[in-house]
Amino acid sequence: MPTKKKYALVTGGSRGIGKAICLQLALDLQYHILLNFHSNTTAAEEVKAQIEKLGLSCDLLPFDVSEKEQTDLAIQQWKNENPDAHIEVLVNNAGITKDGLFMFSNHEDWHNVVKTSLDGFYNVTQNVLKDMLRSRYGRIINIVSISGLKGNPGQVNYSAAKGAVVAATKALAQEIGKRKVTVNAVAPGFINSDMTKDISEEKFKELIPLNRFGEPREVANLVTFLASEKSSYITGEVININGGIYS
Numbered sequence: 001m002p003t004k005k006k007y008a009l010v011t012g013g014s015r016g017i018g019k020a021i022c023l024q025l026a027l028d029l030q031y032h033i034l035l036n037f038h039s040n041t042t043a044a045e046e047v048k049a050q051i052e053k054l055g056l057s058c059d060l061l062p063f064d065v066s067e068k069e070q071t072d073l074a075i076q077q078w079k080n081e082n083p084d085a086h087i088e089v090l091v092n093n094a095g096i097t098k099d100g101l102f103m104f105s106n107h108e109d110w111h112n113v114v115k116t117s118l119d120g121f122y123n124v125t126q127n128v129l130k131d132m133l134r135s136r137y138g139r140i141i142n143i144v145s146i147s148g149l150k151g152n153p154g155q156v157n158y159s160a161a162k163g164a165v166v167a168a169t170k171a172l173a174q175e176i177g178k179r180k181v182t183v184n185a186v187a188p189g190f191i192n193s194d195m196t197k198d199i200s201e202e203k204f205k206e207l208i209p210l211n212r213f214g215e216p217r218e219v220a221n222l223v224t225f226l227a228s229e230k231s232s233y234i235t236g237e238v239i240n241i242n243g244g245i246y247s
Contacts, residue, residue, distance in 0.1 A: 004086040005057075008227065009034040011065050011124055012094030014043040016193035017143065020216035021091055021223050022058070026051045028224045031089060033058040034078070036065065036124075038094070065094045065120030066112070075127040086135065087128045089227045092121050093143040095161070102156040110157045117161035121168060129176070138181035139227045142169050143219075144238065146189045150246050162187075166238055173236030182235035184226050188219050189242025209244030 008025045012018040014037040025031045033051050035058055037044040044060050051058040063074040095117045098109035132138025147155045148162025166185055173183040190213045205211050222241055225231055
């Protein structure tokens with residue numbers, strides 16, 4: 001039988017941390033990339049071109065992770081069109097913020113933030129988990145946040161969503177460890193990306209022992225380690241990457 005082509009699926013992979021993760025997984029581990037994005041086709045095409053320059057393939061998969069039917073259809077169609085491909089690594093990175101004080105927040109913002117992070121985790125993971133269990137190998141890495149561990153004023157919705165994914169990470173790791181599928185979470189602090197573009201680094205870096213914001217590639221390096229064989233005895237963990245602001 002021919003060897004199956006090994007892919008890493010990264011949700012929200014067209015920009016920021018997700019983009020860095022796609023590139024690093026290709027560069028360091030030679031994974032072909034299955035890049036999910038919601039709407040920014042131009043950005044996704046740019047990442048695809050960079051990965052192809054490395055001699056690897058990058059398939060674009062546009063869908064909204066918060067919508068189950070849309071997610072199911074997109075992933076199943078890709079599987080049908082690529083019978084010799086296998087998703088060996090899943091990085092649940094997609095997430096949105098709708099910041100504001102809880103007492104003034106509306107239900108729509110709450111629902112959308114929780115649905116993207118938490119339902120997105122469920123919708124995408126459900127679609128790849130059975131194949132990982134069947135092959136007795138897999139890496140599931142959930143991008144959470146410092147907000148989901150210590151909480152953050154103005155981000156009750158986001159903290160709730162990411163905190164739920166932290167708990168789900170620990171529970172799922174216990175369910176499937178015997179099948180050699182690991183589940184871990186990475187919790188970034190202040191990272192230079194779209195989510196922090198309106199935050200003053202000069203103002204907030206004083207709170208960080210390393211005295212700076214992190215870079216997307218630094219998060220990507222950690223994710224790549226967790227996606228590799230080097231992390232084979234690590235599961236159910238939440239690893240902070242925040243310059244020492246919270247640990």
